[in-house]
Amino acid sequence: MSGLRTYTSNGVATIEWSNPAKRNALTLEMALELAQKVTQLAEDPQVLVIVLQGEGTKAFCAGGDISQMQSQESSENSGIAIAKAWGVACTAIENSRIPVIAKIHGVCMGGGLGLAASCDLRLCADDARFGIPAARLGIGYPVEDVRKLVALIGGQNALDIFCTARTFGAGEALNMGLVCRVAPSGELETALAAMTDAIVENAPLTLRAVKLAVRCSVQPSDDGLAAAIAAQAACADSDDNREGVRAYLEKRKPRFRGE
Numbered sequence: 460m461s462g463l464r465t466y467t468s469n470g471v472a473t474i475e476w477s478n479p480a481k482r483n484a485l486t487l488e489m490a491l492e493l494a495q496k497v498t499q500l501a502e503d504p505q506v507l508v509i510v511l512q513g514e515g516t517k518a519f520c521a522g523g524d525i526s527q528m529q530s531q532e533s534s535e536n537s538g539i540a541i542a543k544a545w546g547v548a549c550t551a552i553e554n555s556r557i558p559v560i561a562k563i564h565g566v567c568m569g570g571g572l573g574l575a576a577s578c579d580l581r582l583c584a585d586d587a588r589f590g591i592p593a594a595r596l597g598i599g600y601p602v603e604d605v606r607k608l609v610a611l612i613g614g615q616n617a618l619d620i621f622c623t624a625r626t627f628g629a630g631e632a633l634n635m636g637l638v639c640r641v642a643p644s645g646e647l648e649t650a651l652a653a654m655t656d657a658i659v660e661n662a663p664l665t666l667r668a669v670k671l672a673v674r675c676s677v678q679p680s681d682d683g684l685a686a687a688i689a690a691q692a693a694c695a696d697s698d699d700n701r702e703g704v705r706a707y708l709e710k711r712k713p714r715f716r717g718e
Contacts, residue, residue: 462476462477462489462492463475463476463477463489463492463493463496464476464477465496465500467500467505467506469659470505470506470507470508470659471506471507471508471509471510471655471659472500472503472506472508472509472510473509473510473511473512474493474496474497474500474509474510474511474512475512475513475514476489476493476512476513476514476520477513477514478514478524479514479515479517479518481521481524482517482518482520482521482565482566482568483513483514483515483517483518483519483520483521483566483571484520484521484522484523484524484571485520485522485523485524485545485548485570485571485574486523486524486541487524487540487541487544488544490523490541490544490545490547490548491544491547491548493511493548493551494544494547494548494550494551495551497509497548497551497552497555497559498551498554498555500555501551501554501555501556501557502556504717506557507557507658507659507663507666508557508558508559508560508655508658508659509555509557509558509559509560510559510560510562510651510655511552511559511560511561511562511574511575511578512561512562512563512564513564513565513571515564515565516564516565516584516586516644517564517565517566518564518565518566518567518571519561519562519563519564519565519566519567519571519575519583519587520566520567520568520570520571520574520575521566521568521569521571522568522569522570522571522572522573523541523542523545523569523570524541542601545570545573545574545601546601546603548574548577549573549574549577549603549604550577552574552577552578553577553674556667556670557663557666557667557670558579558580558658558666558670559577559578559579559580560578560579560580560581560582560651560654560655561574561575561578561580561581561582561583562582562583562647562651563575563581563582563583563584563587563638564583564584564586564587564644564647565584565586565587565588566587566588567583567587567588567589568588568589568590568591568592568626569590569591569592569593570604572589572590572591572608573591573600573601573604573607573608576604576607576608576611576637577604577607579670579673580639580654581637581638581639582638582639582640582641582642582647582650582651582654583629583632583638583640583641583642583647584629584641584642584643584644584647585628585629585630585641585642585643585644586629586644587628587629587632587638587641588626588627588628589620589626589627589628589632589637590620590624590625590626590627591620591621591624592624593621593624594621594622594624595624600621605617605621606678608620610677610678611636611637612635612636612637613635613636616635629641640654660712660715661715662694662697662699662700662703662713662715662717663699663715663717664690664693664694664697664699664700664717664718665694665699667690668687668690668691668693668694671683671686671687671690672687672690672691674687675687697718698716698718699713699715699716699717699718702714702715702716703715
C-alpha cells in the first residue's frame with residue numbers, strides 16, 4: 460500500500476514514502492502530505508533535523524507518478540495539479556527552519572532529483588543513479604527546480620543533465636557538488652547517523668541562522684538578507700550562546716535548548 464510514514468528518535472524525524480511498484484514515485488496526494496508533514500515537523504521544538512527517504516534500497520524517488528496523469532479524464536489538468544503539488548512539497552522543504560537531509564538509495568530521477576535538490580544536504584549510497592528525463596517526455600521542467608540545480612552544480616552541468624537526459628552515478632554526483640557525501644550501500648545508515656548525531660549536538664539557533672544565510676546567498680533578496688541578519692543577531696543574545704561559551708571554558712559538551 461502506498462503512503463507516507465513518520466517516526467522520530469533523539470531529535471531526528473524521518474519521513475519515508477512507499478510506492479515500490481513505481482520506484483517510490485509520488486502521487487499528488489503523497490506530495491501534498493509530504494509538504495504537510497515537513498511543515499509540522501519543522502515547527503516541533505523537539506525535532507532538530509528532518510530526513511527524507513524512499514522505502515527500501517532500490518529507489519529514493521522516481522519523480523511524479525506519471526500513471527496518475529493517464530488515469531485522469533484530462534491528463535493536462537492532472538499534470539498541472541501534480542506539478543503544483545510537487546511545488547508545494549519542495550517549497551515546504553526549502554522553508555523548513557531546520558535542516559532537511561535527503562538519504563538517497565538507488566534511483567533518484569526527474570522530480571525526485573528536484574525533491575532532493577530542495578533539501579539542505581544530500582547523502583547517497585554508492586549505488587545511487589541520478590537523471591532528469593524531462594526532454595524524453597516533452598516535459599517543461601519547473602524553472603525553480605532548474606534554478607536550484609544551477610545553484611548546486613552550475614549552468615554547464617545542469618545543461619548537460621537536461622539536454623542529454625542521461626543517467627549518472629554517485630561518484631559524478633559528488634564531483635559536481637550534487638551530493639555532499641557518498642557511502643557504501645550497506646553503510647549508508649551509519650553515515651547518516653554520524654551526520655545527524657553531529658547536527659543535533661549543535662545550537663538550533665545557529666543552524667537556523669546559517670540556513671537563512673545560505674538561502675539568501677543563493678537567492679538574494681532584501682527580505683531574505685534582513686531575516687538572515689536578524690537570525691544571526693538572535694544567536695548573539697541567546698542562552699545557547701552563553702551556554703556554548705561556558706561549556707567551552709569548562710571543557711564539556713554544551714546543552715543547547717534553542718533559546
